[in-house]
Amino acid sequence: MYSEQQNLLYVALGKEKSTCKGKKVYKSLVFKVFFDALSSAYPLFYAIVKREEFENIVREFMSYGAKSIEMWKMPNEFRKFVKKYKKFRSIAFTDDLLWFEWVEVELMMKNYMLFKPEKFSYKNSYRLSKSAILKKLKYRVFEEGNFEKKETCYLLAYYDFGLYKVFYREISLVMYLFLRELDKKGLKKAINLIAKESAQETKDVKSFFKESLQELVELKILNTN
């Protein structure tokens, strides 16, 4: 029984060929499931690489084997698969674009615990919330029509609890370094880092970031947990 099941599954995933009409029906149906899920998770990538190339990548990914039981996680496996094999990256900004599209799904689907943000205070310790992700990009994939523009940029992606949407905000290098340090080592060390790098007094650095930090706390991008 095992080898027969293995053969049917392999044919359905395109790992093996078959002349059996019935098995080919499964190949067609399974392909449709993968294609629909991936084209809706990555509409920009799909539009840019065109249908034929997209279908080829989907077929290769299918035969490579998707392991996520929860289907919504499967596009992330696809993203990692494309990243792993250079031959699928016919366009230079593929990795950044797939990250940009995937992160929207990821932030939408996370199980969040609702918490009421407190007023920002330098007395508290903060971390980046589960609802926010920092990323350094090589291409401006967040700007429609400007995807191919090679330029190092820094993005803060976050889930908005009021509007139920994912937003992307381009941030400065200073803000990126500050938030990264804050997430890793805490607020005090982040202030110290920026003060040291910019040769400023810590009180001036605190004053500089205060308004931004207040907003990030209100948006639940930072929390005290």
Add this chain to the structure above:
Amino acid sequence: MNNIKGLGLGLRKEFLHQIDEDGFLPDWWEIAPENWFNIAFHHREKFEQMLFLRPTVAHGVSLSIGSDEPIDMKFLKKMKNFLDYYNIEHYSDHISFSSLEGMQTYDLLPINMTKKSLDFISDKIKKVEDYLCRPLMLENATYYYLPKSDMREVDFINELMEKSGAKLLLDVNNIYVNGQNHSFNPYDFLDELDLSKAAYIHVAGHYMNRELGMLIDSHGFKVTKEVWEFLDYTLKKVDIPVMIERDNNIPSYKAMQTEFKMMQKVVKSV
């Protein structure tokens, strides 16, 4: 089934927010649990409200009870946590397999209907039931290719239900689609099925795929006239809850209500 009576509907994210809790509600919901393991923040409150308002059953697609390998215990643990958390008593999946060696197809593949697989699957069913602390129901699935079998499908289902003690989730659309694709009379098939084991009924839509030359059980279209007639025939033989299952091309809640009224009409006419 305890607390499940009357007519049900598949609860889907696509129309979740169109549901008015003071307006039309079915007698019970059926949910696809794997789709709710992670509940997007903006769906959680409404989803939980719907489960509070109506009894709910879970109908999964990833158990892969028919695969010739042990049950994925990590998956089963997740399922148990979910069912326990939402206090869902009834859980079902399909007489099929969907994964092997950890590779997922996200589709339901047919199994060998043999005495050997009957024993193997029955053992797996018992393990699942023991772990979940609840009975398992299994749905008769469609198949577009029949792997090597030494039993007729109807005998296999009857024996599987008998041997394992599992209940049958009777999908009348699937019987109809299989009948058309494999040239047998669905009415004869139903006459031979042990309906004392049936827990509830699924009705769903299908379409003709001209390229493949087969009816495809897509659950993505309206229920056809032929399937409504087949449901009518089925309900004359067995009095159990019925529901509409729609998994693809999900229409508005209002459109689902129209289909629901059709189901009501068929049920009342029996």
